[in-house]
Amino acid sequence: xxxxxxxxxxxxxxxxxxxxxxxxxxxxxxxxxxxxxxxxxxxxxxxxxxxxxxxxxxxxxxxxxxxxxxxxxxxxxxxxxxxxxxxx
Numbered sequence: 603x604x605x606x607x608x609x610x611x612x613x614x615x616x617x618x619x620x621x622x623x624x625x626x627x628x629x630x631x632x633x634x635x636x637x638x639x640x641x642x643x644x645x646x647x648x649x650x651x652x653x654x655x656x657x658x659x660x661x662x663x664x665x666x667x668x669x670x671x672x673x674x675x676x677x678x679x680x681x682x683x684x685x686x687x688x689x690x
Contacts, residue, residue: 609657613654617649620680621646624639624687627690638690645683645686649683653679656671657669
């Protein structure tokens with residue numbers, strides 16, 4: 603892992619891209635938010651908050667291993683959200 607700064611940028615970009623996908627879906631189908639799309643948006647925001655909180659947690663013993671786990675968690679959450687977006 604290159605740096606904490608890079609990890610935070612990756613989190614920001616990935617979650618931002620997922621939110622963009624939801625917004626595009628909303629505008630191309632219903633023209634407005636639906637209950638399902640709002641739920642996916644909220645899940646994106648919650649995932650972002652959770653991941654940034656994990657990155658900022660300095661009380662862990664092995665910081666490098668912890669940050670690799672955060673990156674893995676980002677991949678898992680992003681994959682789950684993509685599946686939900688595809689199901690809209």
